[in-house]
Amino acid sequence: MTAKLKKYFPMIREKEEVLAEIRKYSTLHTKFKSWTPEQQEEFLNLCTGVKGLKLLYDGFFKEIMNPEYVPKRLDDFLSHMLCQKVTILKVLPGDSTRIADESSLLIMDIVVELEDRSIANIEMQKIGYLFPGQRSACYSADLLLRQYKRIKGETNKNFSYQDIKNVYTIVLFERSPKVFHTYPSHFYHFFEQKSDTGLEMELLQKYLFIPLDIFQKRQQNESINNKRDAWLTLFSNDDPDTIIKLITDYPEFQEIYEEAYRICLNIERVMGMFSEELAVLDRNTVKYMIDEMQSEIDEQKQTIDKQKYTIDEQSYAIKEQSQTIAKMQKEYHKSIANTIDILRSLNLSDAEIIACICDKYQMQESQVLPYL
Numbered sequence: 413m414t415a416k417l418k419k420y421f422p423m424i425r426e427k428e429e430v431l432a433e434i435r436k437y438s439t440l441h442t443k444f445k446s447w448t449p450e451q452q453e454e455f456l457n458l459c460t461g462v463k464g465l466k467l468l469y470d471g472f473f474k475e476i477m478n479p480e481y482v483p484k485r486l487d488d489f490l491s492h493m494l495c496q497k498v499t500i501l502k503v504l505p506g507d508s509t510r511i512a513d514e515s516s517l518l519i520m521d522i523v524v525e526l527e528d529r530s531i532a533n534i535e536m537q538k539i540g541y542l543f544p545g546q547r548s549a550c551y552s553a554d555l556l557l558r559q560y561k562r563i564k565g566e567t568n569k570n571f572s573y574q575d576i577k578n579v580y581t582i583v584l585f586e587r588s589p590k591v592f593h594t595y596p597s598h599f600y601h602f603f604e605q606k607s608d609t610g611l612e613m614e615l616l617q618k619y620l621f622i623p624l625d626i627f628q629k630r631q632q633n634e635s636i637n638n639k640r641d642a643w644l645t646l647f648s649n650d651d652p653d654t655i656i657k658l659i660t661d662y663p664e665f666q667e668i669y670e671e672a673y674r675i676c677l678n679i680e681r682v683m684g685m686f687s688e689e690l691a692v693l694d695r696n697t698v699k700y701m702i703d704e705m706q707s708e709i710d711e712q713k714q715t716i717d718k719q720k721y722t723i724d725e726q727s728y729a730i731k732e733q734s735q736t737i738a739k740m741q742k743e744y745h746k747s748i749a750n751t752i753d754i755l756r757s758l759n760l761s762d763a764e765i766i767a768c769i770c771d772k773y774q775m776q777e778s779q780v781l782p783y784l
Contacts, residue, residue: 416652417461420659420666421673424461431456433679443683447690455686458676464650465672468536468586471685472672479503479524485668486524490532492640493582493620499527523555530577531559536647540589544621552581552617581619584647588623599627599644624648636661748773748783 418424434440444452457463467473479486483500490498504523523533533555556579564571585592592601603619627641628648635657636642642662645654659666676682748769755765762784769780 416656417464420656421461421669423670423673423677425459425677427456427460430459430679434683437680440680440683443687451690455683458686459679459682461652464652464655465669465676466650467668467672468538468647469685469689471681471688472675473536475675476668476671479522486534488639489643490524490526490534490582492638492643493622494532494580495640498532501525501527501529504531528577529575530580531555532580532582535581535583537583537585539587540585540592540623544583544589544591548581548583548619548621549617552579552619555579555581556616576616578614578616578618581617582622583620584622584624586624586648588625592621592623592626596626597630599623599630600640745783748780752783 434444444455447455454463458465465472467476476482477486477489479500480503487498487500490500502525504525521533521535523531525531533551556576559579560576563575567575595601599622601619601621603621605615605617607613622644624644624647627644631641631645631649636645639662642658642665645658646665646668649655649658655669659669675685751769751772752765755768760768765784766777766780769775769783770777
């Protein structure tokens with residue numbers, strides 16, 4: 413397996429070479445021994461080309477996709493994601509409103525201004541947030557407001573709402589939320605606001621969600637059909653054969669892998685990256701599981717509350733029915749008593765009264781006697 417990728421990336425080292433360097437430094441050796449056997453094997457496979465590099469590792473991704481270092485690379489990526497020509501003018505300040513726990517789930521979160529002055533917020537998420545729609549809508553609204561304040565400040569009295577441009581929120585999930593798995597055949601979800609009448613009006617906020625895990629499942633045993641799929645393959649697949657196919661069909665991606673493999677030559681740096689990934693994954697997995705459990709608890713509470721409401725409604729209905737029955741019984745007894753009074757006024761004997769009451773009310777003689 414190693415020979416496959418080493419043919420294309422000669423800087424890839426052999427397993428013994430990597431282990432020798434790790435053993436050479438006590439700090440690196442101690443860190444390596446602290447990992448589980450499975451983690452040690454994963455690390456060695458990564459460095460020696462047995463498996464392809466995971467380019468969504470924070471250290472790799474920020475190096476190969478930083479718009480300040482390689483702007484044309486992110487231009488090309490966004491162009492194929494948005495299906496339109498994109499040129500980045502500049503990187504804008506990040507979102508200071510995002511809470512710390514959410515930031516820890518992100519591989520990348522950058523805001524860029526495009527050539528047409530529209531704004532794009534690009535996120536790579538390790539583990540998808542719960543409620544991705546609501547969260548993205550909030551960030552999009554915040555981004556739109558920040559654009560409004562910035563442009564109004566720049567233009568002063570000459571401000572026009574026509575100066576406000578589209579805001580794109582683009583989110584790629586390494587592990588996507590459950591809602592996306594209800595559409596297992598789709599990995600490209602574009603949202604924008606439209607009228608139900610056909611009236612066209614530019615409402616500026618647009619969203620793109622790409623679950624990479626679903627894309628990867630769909631791409632198994634399928635060819636890479638276009639540049640968009642090539643970019644998504646780059647970030648989602650570490651199979652050597654797939655990587656070779658990718659760089660053969662799209663040679664421009666070979667340079668990206670070469671940059672990442674050069675990072676791997678610095679064992680101390682790449683071990684630090686790997687350790688951080690393990691720590692972040694553990695932390696975020698626990699948080700994600702807690703969020704999932706809380707979501708289930710909230711759902712169960714809603715179900716219980718609904719059932720309680722139903723029971724309360726049924727109890728109220730039973731109470732009303734009981735009151736109605738009691739009222740009807742009271743009127744029934746009163747009717748019998750009034751009938752007996754009328755029959756007595758006619759000077760009928762008790763035997764005749766009993767016979768009349770039994771006939772009129774379909775009662776037994778023993779039931780009539782208490783009324784006499």
